[in-house]
Amino acid sequence: MTAANLTSVAQAEQGTSLWKDAWRRLRKNRLALFGLAVLTAFILIALLTPWLAPYAYDSQNLDLGASPPSAEHWLGTDIFGRDLLTQIMYGGRISLAVGFVATAVALVIGVTWGAVAGYVGGRVDAVMMRLVDILYALPFMIFIVLLMVVFGRNLLLLFLAIGAVEWLTMARIMRGQVQSLRQQEFVEAAVSLGLSPATIVRRHLVPNALGPIIVYTTLTIPSVMLLEAFLSFLGLGVQPPATSWGLLISYGAETMEEYPWLLIFPGAALTLTLFALNFLGDGLRDALDVRGSGD
Amino acid sequence: MPLLSVRDLQVDFTTRNGRVTAVNRIGFDVEAGKITAIIGESGSGKSVACYSLLGLLPVPPASIESGSALFDGRDLLQLSERELRQIRGRDIAMIFQDPMTCLNPYMTVGNQLMEPLLYHRKVTRQQARARALELLAEVGLRDPESTIDQYPHQFSGGMRQRVMIAMALINEPKLLIADEPTTALDVTIQAQILGLIAELQRKRDIGVIFISHDLSVVADIADEIVVMEKGHVVERGDRQAIFEAAEHPYTQKLLAAIPAGSKAPGEVPRDDLIQVRNLCTWFSQGRGAEPLRAVDDVSFTIQRGEVLGLVGESGSGKSTIGRSLLRLVPVTRGEVLFDGTDVTSLQGTALKQMRRRMQMIFQDPYASLNPRMSVYDTLAEPLLLHGIESRKTVEQGVLRLMDDVGLARAFVRKYPHEFSGGQRQRIAIGRALATRPEFVVADEPVSALDVTIQAQILELMLELGREYGLTMLFVSHDLAVVRHIADRILVLYKGRVVEQGTGDALFNSPREEYTRQLLQAIPGRGLL
Numbered sequence: 001m002t003a004a005n006l007t008s009v010a011q012a013e014q015g016t017s018l019w020k021d022a023w024r025r026l027r028k029n030r031l032a033l034f035g036l037a038v039l040t041a042f043i044l045i046a047l048l049t050p051w052l053a054p055y056a057y058d059s060q061n062l063d064l065g066a067s068p069p070s071a072e073h074w075l076g077t078d079i080f081g082r083d084l085l086t087q088i089m090y091g092g093r094i095s096l097a098v099g100f101v102a103t104a105v106a107l108v109i110g111v112t113w114g115a116v117a118g119y120v121g122g123r124v125d126a127v128m129m130r131l132v133d134i135l136y137a138l139p140f141m142i143f144i145v146l147l148m149v150v151f152g153r154n155l156l157l158l159f160l161a162i163g164a165v166e167w168l169t170m171a172r173i174m175r176g177q178v179q180s181l182r183q184q185e186f187v188e189a190a191v192s193l194g195l196s197p198a199t200i201v202r203r204h205l206v207p208n209a210l211g212p213i214i215v216y217t218t219l220t221i222p223s224v225m226l227l228e229a230f231l232s233f234l235g236l237g238v239q240p241p242a243t244s245w246g247l248l249i250s251y252g253a254e255t256m257e258e259y260p261w262l263l264i265f266p267g268a269a270l271t272l273t274l275f276a277l278n279f280l281g282d283g284l285r286d287a288l289d290v291r292g293s294g295d
Numbered sequence: 296m297p298l299l300s301v302r303d304l305q306v307d308f309t310t311r312n313g314r315v316t317a318v319n320r321i322g323f324d325v326e327a328g329k330i331t332a333i334i335g336e337s338g339s340g341k342s343v344a345c346y347s348l349l350g351l352l353p354v355p356p357a358s359i360e361s362g363s364a365l366f367d368g369r370d371l372l373q374l375s376e377r378e379l380r381q382i383r384g385r386d387i388a389m390i391f392q393d394p395m396t397c398l399n400p401y402m403t404v405g406n407q408l409m410e411p412l413l414y415h416r417k418v419t420r421q422q423a424r425a426r427a428l429e430l431l432a433e434v435g436l437r438d439p440e441s442t443i444d445q446y447p448h449q450f451s452g453g454m455r456q457r458v459m460i461a462m463a464l465i466n467e468p469k470l471l472i473a474d475e476p477t478t479a480l481d482v483t484i485q486a487q488i489l490g491l492i493a494e495l496q497r498k499r500d501i502g503v504i505f506i507s508h509d510l511s512v513v514a515d516i517a518d519e520i521v522v523m524e525k526g527h528v529v530e531r532g533d534r535q536a537i538f539e540a541a542e543h544p545y546t547q548k549l550l551a552a553i554p555a556g557s558k559a560p561g562e563v564p565r566d567d568l569i570q571v572r573n574l575c576t577w578f579s580q581g582r583g584a585e586p587l588r589a590v591d592d593v594s595f596t597i598q599r600g601e602v603l604g605l606v607g608e609s610g611s612g613k614s615t616i617g618r619s620l621l622r623l624v625p626v627t628r629g630e631v632l633f634d635g636t637d638v639t640s641l642q643g644t645a646l647k648q649m650r651r652r653m654q655m656i657f658q659d660p661y662a663s664l665n666p667r668m669s670v671y672d673t674l675a676e677p678l679l680l681h682g683i684e685s686r687k688t689v690e691q692g693v694l695r696l697m698d699d700v701g702l703a704r705a706f707v708r709k710y711p712h713e714f715s716g717g718q719r720q721r722i723a724i725g726r727a728l729a730t731r732p733e734f735v736v737a738d739e740p741v742s743a744l745d746v747t748i749q750a751q752i753l754e755l756m757l758e759l760g761r762e763y764g765l766t767m768l769f770v771s772h773d774l775a776v777v778r779h780i781a782d783r784i785l786v787l788y789k790g791r792v793v794e795q796g797t798g799d800a801l802f803n804s805p806r807e808e809y810t811r812q813l814l815q816a817i818p819g820r821g822l823l
Contacts, residue, residue, distance in 0.1 A: 185663035189726065193623050193677045194650035201677070207667040288667075 025287040031071035032283020038276035042269075046093045052256025055083040057090040058241040066259045076261045078251070084262065087243055088269050095270070095287025098228040099221040101262060107217055115201050115209075117171070118178030129175065132168050141212055142164055150237050158237055173216055177209035207292075211285045218281030222274045245270050297324035298350075298470055298502040302439040304307035305364030306340070306347045309355055309688040317527035319344045320361070325470065325519075330503040331494055332513040334549065336745040337716070341506050344523075345472050348372070350379040351385060367469070368582060385415045388463035390456070392475040398447040404431075404458050405443035414467050430461040435491060452609070453484035457491065457813075464495065471496070481608040481772055486816035488518055506779045508745045511553045511775075514819030522546045525546075534693065552750040553819070554779040568734060569620070569765045574629035576612075576619045589615040590627075592789035597734075602760065602767040604781030604798075606774055606813065612790040613770045617736040620768065621655055622646065633734065651681045654727035658739035660719035664711040670697070670722055671707045677729040692729075692735055701755060717748035724755065728763060735766045741776060753780055778802060786810050 015173075026032055045052060061081030069076045075084040117128040147161050182205065190200045208282065229246015231237035238244050245266050252263030306318040319339040324332045331610045337339040346352050348364050348371050364371040367386065371379070382602050383389075391397045399407060408430065418426070422444070423449065431439035434457040447455060456476060463471055473492060477485040492517045496503045507513055511532075520537040522530040522545065530543040541547050574593045577586035590612040597603045609615040620623045620631050622638060631638045631651065642651050643749040657663035664673060674693045678684040684692035700721040711719055721739060729736055738755065741749040757780060760767055777784055778798035786794040786801070786809065794807045805811045 150384070185659060186655040188618075188623055188663045189655065189657060189663050189723070190665075190676075192623060192650055192653075192655045193730065194647040194680060195676070203668075204665050208665070 017258045022284070022287040026283055029038075029286065031279040032287070035276035035279030035281075035283065039270060039280065042092060042273060042276075043096060043249075045089060046096050049089045049093055053086045053089050055086045057082075057086055059083075066255070066262070068259075068261055075265045076259075078262055079255070079259070082241075084248075084265055087248060088245070088266055091245045091248050091266065091270065094155075094238055094242065095225045095228065095246060096273075097155075098162065099225045099273075100242070101159045102162040102166060102224045103220045105160060106166035106170050106220060107213075108167075110161070110167035111174050111206065111213060114171035114174025114176075115178050115205060115254060118129055118175040119181075119182055119197065119201050119205060121182075125175075129172075130170055135165075136168055144231065144236060153236065153239075155238070158228065158231065160284075162227055162231075164218040166224060170213070170220070173212055174209060178205050178210060181205050181208050182188060210288050214281055214285045214288070216279065220276045221277055222270070225270065225273075297502075298327040298366065299325040300363075300365040301344070301348070301367075304344060304347070304364065305391040306352070307358050307360050307413055309358070310611055316360075317357075317526055321523070321526070323521045323528060323531060325502045325504055326378075327469065327502045328496075328500045330493065330505055330513075330516055331517040331519040332505045332507060333511055333521045333523060334507055335514065336508055336747060339484045339523040339524070340526040341523045342474055345506060347506060349383050349389070350374075350376060351383075353679060356436070370582075381415075384411045385427070385811070386468055387453045387470045387472065388466065388468040390459050390463050390471065390473040390476045392478050393473065396694075397453060401449075403444050404448055404450070408443075408458070408462050408465060411462065411584045411731075412554060415466050423788065427461070430465055430712065431496070433459070434464075435487075436461075442578065451484075452480055453488065456480060456488055456514070459490075460491065460495070464499070465498070468501065470502045472504045472506070475514060478507070478509075482774070482818075483608060483812060483816040485818065488683065489818065492516065495501045505543070508548050509818075510537075510746070511817075511819035522549065525678035533597065548747060549734065553748045554750065554753065554773075554775045555636075560618070561768055565569075565599045565601075568599040568634060569768075570632040571595050571616075572630040572632070572633060575627045576615050576624060577627040588790050590619060593787075593790070593794070595785060595792065597768060599733075599766055599768055600764060600783045601783065602769055604784040605768060605787060606772065606777050606784055607787030608772055608813075610789070611707050611787040613772075613787050614738050617655065617738050617768055617788075621650075621653055621736055623655070634793035651730045652732055653734040653736070654730060654732040656720075656723055656727050656735060656737040656740045659712075659743050660716055661743070662722050663723050663784040664719055666711055666725075667819050668704070669710050671710050673711075673722060674725055674729055677726060681730050696725040696729055699728065700746070715748075716744050717752060720744065720752055721755070730763070731763070734768075735764045736770065738770045739772065740769075742771065742773065749776070756780065767791070773812055773817075774801075786813065 015187075017098055026036075060084065061077065064077055064081035066079045067073060067077045067081070073083050073085070075088065077083055078087070090236050113128060113132070118126045136152075143165065144161050146156060151157050178201075187200060187204055190204050195203075226235050226246055229250055232239070232244060232247045238247065248266035249263065249270065252259075252266055256263045297613055301324070302324065303320050304318055304321050305316065307690070308315045308317050310380050318337070321340075321344060323331065323333070333341045333345070343357070347357065347359055350371075358651075362372060371382070374382070396506065398404070405424065405427055408427040409420070412418055412423045412426060413420070417592055428443060432441060436442055436454060436457055442450075447458075450458065457799060459476075471492075473510070476492070477488050480488060489512070492503065492505070505513055505517060517534050519533055520531070521528055522537070522543065524545045530537065530541065530546045538550070541550060575588070576590040580587050593612075597602070605613045605616060610734050613623060619626050620638065622641070626639045633653065636649070636708070638649060666703060668676075671693055671720045674696050675689050678689050678692045679686070693707065697704055697707065700719065702721050702725070706714070706718075714722065721744045723741075741752050744752060753776065758766075759765065769777060769781050774784075778801075781798060784795065784798055784801055785792050788809050793804065794801065794810045801810060802814065805814060
């Protein structure tokens with residue numbers, strides 16, 4: 001046995017080799033790296049917005065009104081003379097936060113719920129999934145309006161409310177995956193080794209179900225962002241002068257014929273995020289699939 | 296003039312790692328009215344060669360580099376896709392290995408049978424249906440009138456393969472290509488299908504290419520045998536020449552790999568490690584329905600250090616017995632005493648302790664390994680779980696296991712998909728041995744493997760069995776394999792033990808009719 005061999009074995013021992021391998025493979029995928037770079041940049045900008053933004057988010061210039069892109073206002077201004085770049089930067093904070101936090105909430109609840117229901121099966125599964133069905137059947141708007149009325153409007157609640165709705169589909173996907181995986185002999189092998197059910201789910205089932213989950217996650221993030229826009233539009237989400245991409249887009253759409261830049265720039269920001277997410281999601285799915293690698 | 300004459304055929308595949316020649320300038324003839332067997336291991340190019348003739352290979356990555364294949368005066372390799380489509384299914388028909396995946400589950404058997412007829416010939420639906428009924432009767436389906444409108448899932452594996460054969464024959468082909476048509480079937484069913492193919496071939500006087508990895512399967516039916524290894528034809532000859540005077544070392548190796556003979560009788564009897572008393576494992580089939588009695592009142596013992604063979608066809612309950620002993624399925628009634636402890640009532644920590652002492656090796660090495668775990672992770676998991684190695688020493692433990700099962704240490708970081716079937720089975724054996732078990736259930740551990748690999752794995756298991764002092768329950772549908780490895784054999788039929796005894800006793804003087812049938816069905820009995 002050579003020294004090189006020994007080191008690679010020693011590295012393997014440091015656990016989480018699945019993620020390490022995945023990262024190694026992801027690095028070879030240019031599109032995914034581009035997606036990752038764009039997202040990282042957007043998140044950094046969002047975090048640093050209070051220091052980076054050229055204007056205050058509530059500063060108006062009513063004399064200026066809506067103006068196209070210029071040297072002072074790179075992306076132009078809206079009808080109140082507010083700087084669009086500033087608005088997009090502040091809006092990104094809300095949109096990205098809603099997108100990621102609500103999706104993370106959905107991911108954690110959905111994957112856990114679905115995995116448990118799928119693995120335990122029987123009566124537990126029936127009860128857990130009927131609960132999901134009931135929540136599905138509940139009109140979503142009423143649910144949110146109710147939450148807002150009871151607890152008052154606040155951003156954190158908005159995150160939780162959206163997350164609490166989005167996890168349902170995630171749970172169903174996960175349950176289906178786990179049900180088909182649990183028939184496989186390697187799960188039986190794990191049982192006969194004496195592993196506990198929790199370990200089997202964590203080590204043997206969840207990693208094998210990641211593909212569809214990741215793809216669905218990357219689809220959930222933009223749909224959550226649009227959902228937030230819709231709620232804000234109805235007056236249930238963020239309110240002016242605070243803003244979000246979804247809100248900017250919906251205002252921009254109203255004045256699209258006179259002031260097209262008000263739609264184009266926020267739309268471009270959302271589209272770019274969406275592209276980046278999809279590239280990264282596809283890349284992650286391939287990177288996590290050990291079979292797809294040409295080492 | 297031969298029906299099909301292949302000359303100088305070369306097929307290359309373009310892969311990420313460059314070009315690979317899968318079929319290297321081979322030639323063979325298929326005579327009308329004869330069965331030509333092409334024998335080789337997986338990867339030998341036997342299927343690729345035949346698929347390339349019919350234009351069934353994806354191009355790229357495949358490319359036909361050279362050669363000719365004269366069929367009926369035309370060179371198949373020069374025909375356009377349109378012309379080939381006319382020949383496929385009409386003049387040349389195929390039967391595939393897995394009758395389950397080759398039938399459309401959403402179409403009745405009758406409609407699937409009629410499809411090639413309606414496509415290739417001008418017939419009415421009534422005529423097609425009449426022809427389909429005729430053929431179903433010919434391939435030995437009982438009561439075709441009522442089965443013709445059923446769906447594939449309502450048929451057993453053997454019946455499905457008969458339907459596939461009927462479908463292949465419906466256009467009266469001149470050449471039939473059968474690609475491992477019996478590999479997925481039970482021994483007795485295999486014998487029936489082999490008989491059917493031979494009979495139909497004689498009756499219709501057509502040519503047959505029979506592709507298989509197993510020489511013994513074709514021992515009774517082949518007229519000509521072509522042996523392939525790594526893309527080359529290494530030997531060619533009639534049946535007698537191959538079986539009695541094989542010249543090429545590879546052919547000799549294939550012949551030697553056919554399991555033959557019995558294991559030498561064990562030494563002095565020892566105490567019983569396992570006592571199974573009146574074991575019943577029933578599966579509920581829904582409310583109100585009679586439960587399925589997969590295992591019905593079975594009793595037996597296994598001595599310490601003994602290899603007990605469990606033989607039966609699919610549905611005989613042999614796998615369920617193994618899983619019942621290991622508590623992988625819930626036991627309905629009865630006792631399983633392991634070293635004096637009743638396994639069926641253990642819970643929690645006691646059960647986990649017991650699991651360490653008994654392990655399982657599964658049939659399908661493609662499904663029994665977690666595709667997302669490297670060899671290292673797979674082998675380290677049991678070692679750490681049961682505290683057999685500490686975090687510091689686990690690496691050495693993994694490497695030792697790899698040495699034991701004959702895997703190169705350099706493979707430690709590789710994932711299951713990077714291994715061949717035989718190597719995967721070695722990993723699975725390593726995982727089972729990791730907990731230092733006293734008892735191992737091996738459920739058809741070599742059924743999914745090529746014959747030569749099968750022989751290697753059997754040797755490995757015998758050797759490790761001695762080294763680790765293992766007691767083993769060896770489950771298989773293949774009597775020849777079981778006889779080779781087991782000290783004693785139980786014959787199972789419909790959930791009950793019908794006969795038991797040593798391998799020699801069963802082979803030489805079977806008492807029960809069912810055992811006799813099983814023995815009759817072993818392909819190439821003359822070789823044993």
